[in-house]
Amino acid sequence: MSGKTTIYDIAKKLNITAATVSRALNNNSKISEATRKLVMETAAQMNYKQNKLALALKSGKSNNIGVIVPRLDSNFFATVIRGIEEELYPHGFHVIICQTRDDKNLEIENIDALLNAQVDGILMSISNVSIEQNESFKRILKKNVPLIFFDRKANINGVSTVTINDFHGAYEATKHLINQGCKRIAHLSNNRLIEIFRDRYLGYKQAILDSGLEFDESIVIETISKVEEGRKITKILLNMDNPPDAIFSSSDFTALGAIQEIKAQGLKIPQDICVAGFANEPFTKFMELSITSVDQSPLEMGKMTAKVFLEQVRNNDTIKIEKKVILKPKLLIRKSSSKNSNE
Amino acid sequence: MSGKTTIYDIAKKLNITAATVSRALNNNSKISEATRKLVMETAAQMNYKQNKLALALKSGKSNNIGVIVPRLDSNFFATVIRGIEEELYPHGFHVIICQTRDDKNLEIENIDALLNAQVDGILMSISNVSIEQNESFKRILKKNVPLIFFDRKANINGVSTVTINDFHGAYEATKHLINQGCKRIAHLSNNRLIEIFRDRYLGYKQAILDSGLEFDESIVIETISKVEEGRKITKILLNMDNPPDAIFSSSDFTALGAIQEIKAQGLKIPQDICVAGFANEPFTKFMELSITSVDQSPLEMGKMTAKVFLEQVRNNDTIKIEKKVILKPKLLIRKSSSKNSNE
DNA sequence: CTGTTAGCGCTTTCAG
DNA sequence: CTGAAAGCGCTAACAG
Numbered sequence: 001m002s003g004k005t006t007i008y009d010i011a012k013k014l015n016i017t018a019a020t021v022s023r024a025l026n027n028n029s030k031i032s033e034a035t036r037k038l039v040m041e042t043a044a045q046m047n048y049k050q051n052k053l054a055l056a057l058k059s060g061k062s063n064n065i066g067v068i069v070p071r072l073d074s075n076f077f078a079t080v081i082r083g084i085e086e087e088l089y090p091h092g093f094h095v096i097i098c099q100t101r102d103d104k105n106l107e108i109e110n111i112d113a114l115l116n117a118q119v120d121g122i123l124m125s126i127s128n129v130s131i132e133q134n135e136s137f138k139r140i141l142k143k144n145v146p147l148i149f150f151d152r153k154a155n156i157n158g159v160s161t162v163t164i165n166d167f168h169g170a171y172e173a174t175k176h177l178i179n180q181g182c183k184r185i186a187h188l189s190n191n192r193l194i195e196i197f198r199d200r201y202l203g204y205k206q207a208i209l210d211s212g213l214e215f216d217e218s219i220v221i222e223t224i225s226k227v228e229e230g231r232k233i234t235k236i237l238l239n240m241d242n243p244p245d246a247i248f249s250s251s252d253f254t255a256l257g258a259i260q261e262i263k264a265q266g267l268k269i270p271q272d273i274c275v276a277g278f279a280n281e282p283f284t285k286f287m288e289l290s291i292t293s294v295d296q297s298p299l300e301m302g303k304m305t306a307k308v309f310l311e312q313v314r315n316n317d318t319i320k321i322e323k324k325v326i327l328k329p330k331l332l333i334r335k336s337s338s339k340n341s342n343e
Numbered sequence: 344m345s346g347k348t349t350i351y352d353i354a355k356k357l358n359i360t361a362a363t364v365s366r367a368l369n370n371n372s373k374i375s376e377a378t379r380k381l382v383m384e385t386a387a388q389m390n391y392k393q394n395k396l397a398l399a400l401k402s403g404k405s406n407n408i409g410v411i412v413p414r415l416d417s418n419f420f421a422t423v424i425r426g427i428e429e430e431l432y433p434h435g436f437h438v439i440i441c442q443t444r445d446d447k448n449l450e451i452e453n454i455d456a457l458l459n460a461q462v463d464g465i466l467m468s469i470s471n472v473s474i475e476q477n478e479s480f481k482r483i484l485k486k487n488v489p490l491i492f493f494d495r496k497a498n499i500n501g502v503s504t505v506t507i508n509d510f511h512g513a514y515e516a517t518k519h520l521i522n523q524g525c526k527r528i529a530h531l532s533n534n535r536l537i538e539i540f541r542d543r544y545l546g547y548k549q550a551i552l553d554s555g556l557e558f559d560e561s562i563v564i565e566t567i568s569k570v571e572e573g574r575k576i577t578k579i580l581l582n583m584d585n586p587p588d589a590i591f592s593s594s595d596f597t598a599l600g601a602i603q604e605i606k607a608q609g610l611k612i613p614q615d616i617c618v619a620g621f622a623n624e625p626f627t628k629f630m631e632l633s634i635t636s637v638d639q640s641p642l643e644m645g646k647m648t649a650k651v652f653l654e655q656v657r658n659n660d661t662i663k664i665e666k667k668v669i670l671k672p673k674l675l676i677r678k679s680s681s682k683n684s685n686e
Numbered sequence: 687c688t689g690t691t692a693g694c695g696c697t698t699t700c701a702g
Numbered sequence: 703c704t705g706a707a708a709g710c711g712c713t714a715a716c717a718g
Contacts, residue, residue, distance in 0.1 A: 006710095006711055007712070008711080008712095016689085017688070017689050018711085018712080019689070019691095019712095019713075019714080020687090020689075022712065022713060022714090023687095023688085026713085028714095030687055031687065031688080032687060032688090035687085049458065049459050050459055050711090050712085051459070051461060051710090051712075052459045052460045052461065053396065053399050053400045053461045053710090053711080053712095054711035054712040054713090055711080055712060055713080056396050056400075057394075057396045057397055057399075057400045057694050057695070057696090057710090058693080058711080058713055059694080059712090060694075062396060063460075064407075072421050072422075072425040072428065073422040073425045073642075074421075078415050078417075078418075079415075081415055082414065082415040082416045085441070086442070092456075094439045094456070094457075094460060095439065096407070096437045096438065096439050096440075097424070097438055097439075097440055098428070098437075099425065099429070112392070113435075114437075116393055116394070117396070117406075117407075118394060118395065118396045143347075227629075256629060281625075282624075282625070283625055283626035286626045286629075286630065287626075287630060287631065288630065288631050288632065299416075349695055349696085350696070351695080359705085360705050360706075361696080361697095362696095362697075362698080362704075362705065362707095363704055365696065365697060365698090366697090366703095371697090371698095373704095374703065374704080375703060378704085393695090394695055396695080396696095397696040397697090397710090398695080398696060398697080399696095400695085400696080400710050400711070400712090401695080401697055401710050402697080403710075
């Protein structure tokens, strides 16, 4: 009555045993067509629903996978998770989400909680501060729980990763600025202990060197991904004796801040200064002065991460495969850096 | 060794019984300080972790709650979920997320899957098409699983809801447009079988009637929340014999489309036409021509939804409380509708 | 083809 | 204060 029909209830009703019911329900081994049908019917009629929890305990597989991200309310992470969910759903996996808010302790707590909850895998983007905390990651691997990093990864043996080629994205964006005639390109960077930010920095640097321009470390500034920070830094840059004629930002938010400050100072974009960001946040496209940015295909990244996980689960008993998927970034050239119309 | 220490392992090691270990670990009934300490120590030393799955099966509580939304990659839903997660985390609940993609069958499947997974509650925003499918909702209630709607609700007896006052938000926004001197205000609506869109429409209508303006149903157009749709509809509106001098949109995306079309036709905003949207999507603030919108406090909504759930869980054995929380929307007046600077 | 039995890991009476 | 035993709901040998 209270929605709690078990296989015992239906076994009793039919004067058979629970094992038989279980078999009938699972189309498993040999079972008479008659009883199977009978079981199926009464199961439906009694409104029987399998208790996945019992199955999980028995099998050791919860059919839940944990996803850990710094935060949820960012278009990038939300879209990656969407991809993960859509890819995993048809396989019967549920997605449990956790946020670290870039807090190392929360990250550790979340990992432990997920392991205790017996998740079948953990897909994560590490937090800003977790670089040196390999302990928890090791614990995951020790338990034989598949671990896959996406976007922000740590370098750990035996762990598959799905990333974009941040170096290449940054290289392309910087090259594009150079092609626009810019000669002194500043870079708004971020914590370079995180690989993605280091790679963007390195790509930027390489593009400058490859083009025979002077590389000047003094116009590379490390900050955090906030509009106000972008404004603040840009103000400093513009007040230099030798101000930049372009800004390549590792974040769309700081790029927006840069644009605001540049305009506030009465300079023209892209005529006086070109600006390019990174991440292709929705607003970059919507602005009247649309912002050039590098798309990271978050949906594809999410789906790919899920696929790598599924593959790993499938090959569980055989050899452990360490897969490194690197997606190709897409440079989206928009008004904030288009001096001529032929681009 | 393989990270699978159970209470039996530690019991065996200490020559006591599993029950004692369990009691010691849970600080439960009377147990000698000596053995408790001993158990605690060897547990730590053997790296014991409680298997929540076993606990869940035993207790019937999974400590997971399901959250169902139309989609994840929308700032609004992502932020609500962030709020839910942050509020529930300290209480040991995990959040399982599901997307319906406004597909009725997916919605039903998700509900069933969550119930089978024995979630301790379901928090959801109904899909565009689920208005008449009360069956699944009933099934949730029948199983005594707390069900709470946020934002997009269905009207079902005994179900708590957390919403904003959409009527009021729309009323205020429309009033504001009227205060700007607009006399013929069009409305970009959406499926009005969904309460939030119906309420926004009604609030809009009431504001017009209260102000003694003429209400004209022919400039109320139902569409879907996409930029291109906003453009298309706006084109039609502007080509009318008697075009509107303001547009109040139930979505920021259609509002953006409207703005694009208005500009494309060479008209000035807000001088010729005022525009206001709804939802306070991030881009509305970032635009150079920032868009007036109604904030729905999604973070607060998420936290409140979680709180209502927690309350319901706490009072489980006593009376079932049906709670209707209605949050206050905040009108954010920006450039797209500010003719004078004193607003 | 079906019944019996045991066990996943934990908690919780009930005895002692 | 601790041990013995049962059970949450399901599956999987092992017999028959």
